[in-house]
Amino acid sequence: MNPGEVVGRWRVAGLTATGGVSEVHRAEEAGTLEPVALKVLRPGLATDGPEALSLIEEARLIDELGRRTPVGLVRLIDSGVTADGRPYLVLPWAPGGSISDRLVAGVVRDPWAVERIVTQMARSVEEIHSAGWVHCDIHPGNLLVVPAASEADDPLGADTGPRLLERSEDLMLCDLGVAVGPGRPRPHRCFGTPRFRAPEQIDPGGTIGPFTDIWGATMVLWSLVTGDSPPWPGEIGDLLDGIPHPWRTVMTRGLRTAGPERHDTIGGWRRDVLGALHHDLERIEP
Numbered sequence: 001m002n003p004g005e006v007v008g009r010w011r012v013a014g015l016t017a018t019g020g021v022s023e024v025h026r027a028e029e030a031g032t033l034e035p036v037a038l039k040v041l042r043p044g045l046a047t048d049g050p051e052a053l054s055l056i057e058e059a060r061l062i063d064e065l066g067r068r069t070p071v072g073l074v075r076l077i078d079s080g081v082t083a084d085g086r087p088y089l090v091l092p093w094a095p096g097g098s099i100s101d102r103l104v105a106g107v108v109r110d111p112w113a114v115e116r117i118v119t120q121m122a123r124s125v126e127e128i129h130s131a132g133w134v135h136c137d138i139h140p141g142n143l144l145v146v147p148a149a150s151e152a153d154d155p156l157g158a159d160t161g162p163r164l165l166e167r168s169e170d171l172m173l174c175d176l177g178v179a180v181g182p183g184r185p186r187p188h189r190c191f192g193t194p195r196f197r198a199p200e201q202i203d204p205g206g207t208i209g210p211f212t213d214i215w216g217a218t219m220v221l222w223s224l225v226t227g228d229s230p231p232w233p234g235e236i237g238d239l240l241d242g243i244p245h246p247w248r249t250v251m252t253r254g255l256r257t258a259g260p261e262r263h264d265t266i267g268g269w270r271r272d273v274l275g276a277l278h279h280d281l282e283r284i285e286p
Contacts, residue, residue: 012038039091099220138217
């Protein structure tokens with residue numbers, strides 16, 4: 001797609017990201033110039049193949065979940081098929097980028113921001129689980145930063161510098177392209193994002209469950225607490241020894257190889273994480 005090309009009522013402004021199945025363009029609604037994200041099947045992939053079907057199913061799932069939960073999850077604005085037969089989704093534009101962008105930029109990882117990220121991420125995942133689905137791709141790049149409806153209280157004041165999440169911002173969990181749930185079993189291959197995917201996602205015969213997202217959320221927590229990329233599976237045991245208590249206790253449970261040995265629910269995981277945060281605030285340096 002080239003800038004200026006029109007898809008439905010959307011005018012393409014430029015390519016922003018490319019993945020294995022799709023590419024994402026910034027686009028604008030003709031007439032209003034309202035920015036949106038246009039997610040479309042990559043050129044060269046079969047328009048009747050599994051990748052195209054995955055995008056169509058993702059649109060249905062986003063729409064279904066959006067009717068249940070209007071806050072915290074990506075919502076479907078529009079969907080359709082391009083002139084050359086490629087399915088597309090129109091999603092909200094995230095002007096603040098992603099938590100991944102901010103971790104790479106080295107912004108301040110203060111306890112207040114970490115608490116808000118953990119709380120909002122867990123709330124969104126909990127809504128997905130309550131609908132019988134597992135996201136299967138929880139990582140900082142899928143935690144998008146959007147304007148908040150109202151500013152949150154700020155116990156640290158306004159002079160700490162750029163943060164992972166400002167008081168005028170909220171999170172939006174996106175990308176349900178590999179979600180597993182009713183009528184959509186796991187693929188018979190390794191799937192998910194390296195470093196953030198659970199052992200059962202690497203094993204083609206592994207059982208997927210809510211505990212799969214707890215692994216991903218714990219790897220996100222690792223990045224929030226340490227400022228580093230999470231470890232590869234073979235490194236976890238050695239590197240956990242260097243994580244200070246009580247973070248080590250939470251992460252050890254969230255990263256158990258056997259899924260059922262992790263936290264029972266994402267709500268229980270959130271409670272343990274916030275307990276560790278409040279117990280050891282000085283470990284996250286503002």
